[in-house]
Amino acid sequence: MLPTDTGIAPPPRRAEARIRIAAKCGAAIVAEALPDDAADGAEWLRDAIDRLAAAGASGALFVFIREPPDPRLADVLRAVTIARRLQPNVVATPAALACRAQVELLERAGVRAMYLTAHDTGATQRDSWRRALVWLTNAAKFLVKTRVGFCFGLTPETAPQLAGVLRLVGKLERSELLLWDGSAGDPDAPRVPPSAALRALDVAVTTAQKLGIRIQTVGFERLRIAAAPNGTEPCAASRAMIELLREAIPLPSAGGGLLATRDAAIAIADTAPTGPDLVQLAFELAGGGRPFVDLPPCLGGPPPGEAARPAGGPGAKVEACRRCPIDQTCAGVPPPLLAMPGLRAAIAPPPHWMPIPERARIAVVCPIVVEGTYGATFFSLARCLVRLGARVDIVSPWEIHADISASFTATQRIGEPPNHSAVTAFMIDAPVEHYDAIITPDPKVTRPLVMSGRLRPHTRLAITDFHMLGGIDEWVRDLCAPGRRPEEGGWWPSNQVMLYSGFPGYGRLYTRYGVPMHQVAWQPYAVDPAHFAMERPATDGTTIISAGHHRRDLDTFLSAAARLGRDIHPIELFAPGAVDVPPQVRFRGTVRAEVFCPEVGHSRFMVVPLLDDPHNAAGITALVTAIVYGRPIVATATAAVRDYVVDGVNGLLVPPRDPQALADAIERLDRDPELLAALADGARAAAPMYTTEVWARALVHGSRTFDAAHWMWTKWRHRARTAAGSHG
Incomplete structure (x- = not known):
């Protein structure tokens, strides 16, 4: 069932512009609306698209219209198709595309897809959807290149209707669903809280796969830090699921891993049509802790003992397998994948698995x-x-x-x-x-x-x-x-x-x-362990440490520190500069490493508040310093942090820009000596992975990224263990 705990009152209705556009610029959706006093909609559209292109927009361009398109608007979209890498899509009310000539006009302009959206509420909404259903049924019969579908904005008001919309689209041929986070094209619209939105998105993607619906999702990047219970069983991958996972959105249904094959079919043929494409995709997702469990490790699958047996009979092997260090324990390649172009040539151990010569x-x-x-x-x-x-x-x-x-x-x-x-x-x-x-x-x-x-x-x-x-x-x-x-x-x-x-x-x-x-x-960031000798256990520490400057979220940190109880140990802040430091914090400025590192070794734990950036890692040096000293970490749950900190094992993770959550985590860890000792044990157990000795062995003897004990599989092992415990 879809979640109903949206927790937000329905937003007030407000008039919408005649034309709006939206596109992805980097990690954000940028939108513009036609001003009420604009005299020429086509000219405004041309200029607005130019502004988006200058801002770095790429991929799909969404144009929202409430009135029938005219030839001048179509000419603007045709120019986009010819001159730019933006791919125009039109989202319209049924009334705006009521005439076949208008629809064919947009197709000739190169519009990739046309989506209908219902703007009405109450009793008239059923009529609006009925008109949309008729339009989708008829348009699919005469459109040749352009796809058609329904646009659904996931808001607190509309979330309960999502299941019905999926069933509606599932009854149509050649139709798809454009699922937008919030009111489509309106970045300021109210949104469903992250955890509930993540569950709704997960249900939508998996339901669409079962019903054979093509689904495209837009604007859900904020869910990278959302949390929901993970599944335990692997699921067949779909195009929409893979696109979301590649954006680091942690779909719960993929918690048990993915399947590249389904029965005798290749589930990911439309996403990875060739062997090299599959290798790129599989290794990328494995790095994020969501591997294809039916692939061998040489194609990006998990360690041999944690892989699913290939469907369709015994796994296949090729001549290159003979020189692979795990040939005897590897289950091989699922037979359906052998039909994929270039797959046989891609089956080979990565070069870094192999040792270098003795006395090299x-x-x-x-x-x-x-x-x-x-x-x-x-x-x-x-x-x-x-x-x-x-x-x-x-x-x-x-x-x-x-x-x-x-x-x-x-x-x-x-x-x-x-x-x-x-x-x-x-x-x-x-x-x-x-x-x-x-x-x-x-x-x-x-x-x-x-x-x-x-x-x-x-x-x-x-x-x-x-x-x-x-x-x-x-x-x-x-x-x-x-x-x-x-x-x-x-x-x-x-x-x-x-x-x-x-x-x-x-x-x-x-x-x-x-x-x-x-x-x-x-290979994780490594240090010389001789410089990081632990002198006392974390439970004997007298201070809490926070340090660093690159992409640190000091505003959230200082707000959290101001909320701490008087019984919390003082915090030593090592940073280039800070203002309005609360009494609980002692500002130390920037000091030399030989001064800072011993302070970490005498502390209780480290706090690493970070700005979330899907394209920029930060905080790694501080994280590794804490771990090699056997210190737990309270940190923002960014992608970089999750590579080094496992929540509940060697630290506690909190959402970005949430001072109350950060304060709660600091208080919880400082007041609970048993938790502090347990997480310190987890840090000490992980510390050897971040030493130059382990790095040297990986260079000489081979990286062994196929080994279940390897650092890169930490997230995967913990997720599987947590999911199994929650269902046991």
Whole structure:
């Protein structure tokens, strides 16, 4: 059943403009309405579309009309179709499209879809829907290219009607449902509360799949932080479900994983028509904790012990499986998928699964460092590689340390030389052919080496990506063919070039750039554990710590701190600047890492308030610092945080911009010593994953992202365990 606990009174009716437009600009829906005093609707529409395009609008353009379209309006839409990558869709009342000639006019203009919407209420609403039903039935008979459907805005007033609308659309041929969060095209309209909206959206998507209804959803990005009980059984994926999951919207029905096949059919054929498309999609969703459970790990599926047996008989294997480290335990590929073009060629272990040769020759190229605590990471990694038997050269901006020994104790110098960087020289013209592996700090530093063509086929280039593809735009400019979009792929320089990324929850970023997901190894941010020795348990701490500057939500944090009880331990705030600091907070400003880190080791727990940004991770350094010190974390539930903090295991997660929820979580953790001790145990148990020793083993012995104990599967394991417990 659809949820009815909307909790908001129906909004007052208000007059709507004759023409409105809406499109997605980045992560937000931007809308404009024709002013009441505008004399020329077509001219206004042209200018409004230009403004949307200039603001970065992409994808579907929705034009809402209440009056029959004229040829001039159609000409504007035709120009959009020809000149821009916006795809025009029209949403209209039945009266606006009552004439067949008007409908055909819009089709000739290149309108992708036409949706009807009912604006009436009360007794007249039934008449409005009846007219819509007749129109949808007739229009589908003579329209050739344009799709038709019904537009439904999910509001507190309309939510109870959604089930009936789904049944209505399900009776029609070639019709679809456009489901909009709030009143369609009106970003200021009242909306259903997040948890109830998430459940309604989930029911709509799964019901549409069962009824064979094509459904398109718009504007639900706010539900990224919504919560609802997860399902335990895997569900067949639909196009709408996949699009929502790719936007990080946590549909409960996908909590048990997805199925790429259904009976003998390929459930995702319209979303991933080829083998390479499937690999990109599956690895992206697996990084977000929603894997295709009937796929083998080499195609993005879960670890062998947690995969569903392929439907349609024993799983198939190919010659490449013989060299895979999990060949004996892997169930293989579901037989229906073998009909997918390019699938057989895609079945192969990712290169980063494979170990490098014994006694490998490795160059560790270091970034510029500004302090010695976090800056010790690459020198520490080099020492760990030597202990694993590798022969290692360290390339720092200042000098090259050749063939270091196990007793090597030097530290990296701060900053960079004023005239000559050894890293720059190495990337431009150093002889690299005798290395089995080269480890670099980011794509930007590595670019000269890649573009020089000096890499040999036997050399693995492992690029650390702890800055979310910083510098990758230059790669795309140099390597992507003119006229092609990066997302189409085909521009990656070599199978030996791999990214080691700390952001599995942002897999969509990598697929949008066309980075082959086979080449991405999920590797968390790592530190030298020698600099983070825990001196006392969290329960003996006397302060609470909050720190950082990148995308910190200090307004929410300070508002939450002002609500705390007097019995709560004082909070030490390490940040560049703050105003109106409440008495519970001691502002410490910005200090050196060697001062800050011991403070974390003496604290009770850390608070990390963040601004939610689906395209930008933040807070990773603070999170890892707390974890390696065995400190629980109270943090905003962003995608980056969920990669490192599991709610109820090593921390507590709260919604963005919710000071009361943040205050409640701080008070709960500070007042409950048993909870504090339990979450501290969870942090200590996770700490070894964030060390240079584990990173070195992944480089030498293979990443083992197919292992159930690997860091990237933390979200998946916890979700499955929680769902099983709630249903047991």
